[in-house]
Amino acid sequence: MNLPPADDRPALIDMEVGVSLSRRRLASEITGVATGLRARGTRPGHVVAVLTDTISAHALAVQTILAAGAVAAPLTVPDTAEDLARRLTDLDARMIVTTPKLAGLAVEAAEFSRVRQVVCFGEAEGTVDFASLHSRGPIMLPGPSPLRDALVLPDGRRLNHADLFSMMNRMDEPLRLLPSDVVLVGWCPDASPHLSALIALVLARGALLVAGGLHDARLVTVVAEPGRPPQRI
Numbered sequence: 001m002n003l004p005p006a007d008d009r010p011a012l013i014d015m016e017v018g019v020s021l022s023r024r025r026l027a028s029e030i031t032g033v034a035t036g037l038r039a040r041g042t043r044p045g046h047v048v049a050v051l052t053d054t055i056s057a058h059a060l061a062v063q064t065i066l067a068a069g070a071v072a073a074p075l076t077v078p079d080t081a082e083d084l085a086r087r088l089t090d091l092d093a094r095m096i097v098t099t100p101k102l103a104g105l106a107v108e109a110a111e112f113s114r115v116r117q118v119v120c121f122g123e124a125e126g127t128v129d130f131a132s133l134h135s136r137g138p139i140m141l142p143g144p145s146p147l148r149d150a151l152v153l154p155d156g157r158r159l160n161h162a163d164l165f166s167m168m169n170r171m172d173e174p175l176r177l178l179p180s181d182v183v184l185v186g187w188c189p190d191a192s193p194h195l196s197a198l199i200a201l202v203l204a205r206g207a208l209l210v211a212g213g214l215h216d217a218r219l220v221t222v223v224a225e226p227g228r229p230p231q232r233i
Helices: 023-039 055-067 081-091 100-110 161-172 193-205
Strands: 010-014 019-022 047-051 071-074 095-098 117-120 149-152 158-160 182-185 208-211 222-224
Touching: 010 023, 010 055, 019 023, 023 055, 047 055, 047 081, 047 100, 055 071, 055 095, 055 193, 055 208, 071 193, 081 100, 095 100, 100 117, 149 161, 158 161, 161 193, 182 193, 193 208
Parallel strands: 010 208, 047 071, 047 095, 071 149, 095 117, 182 208, 182 222
Antiparallel strands: 010 019, 149 158
């Protein structure tokens, strides 16, 4: 996905977990880990599942998977490890990206699926730390391809990059996001493609993505909640 110029202006703030990333840091994380995934064999068409409980982890995971040329499959947190294992098997996923809170569930499900690697945002038993995948070698990422698959929907259908861009543009029509906008996301990560499209849109436009609230709510210019279009306020 396209990212704005890499400078030190804030791009992502997640108050729930104390994460704050500048545009420069965000771009470095995405391209560095995507390069590391490529070095480990991730290729276009490979499905990588995403099971997270924070917006910052969801954003980094999906954007990094897309940058590596793979297909992101965001998941809603299931009731049991057996349910998750069945979904991972249906997806033919060989990797899942998760968070410490959900790592135990992901590791247990991986044992009953074809997943060979569980990547976690932080340390957790049986996982690989997301940050450790960061490669400082030459960046060898696939170029843009509108027809390459980008997202797996809950019903198994796939959106390619052209579909994702169309969704982003439709979402942006009433908003016309600007780099000066502050977008507050009141959304728990789930399997909805609308959340992934919203995050991609905000980052591509150079606006600030915020989760978990702000000390000064007057700074917020757009509010996004599940089940309704983002609203400018």
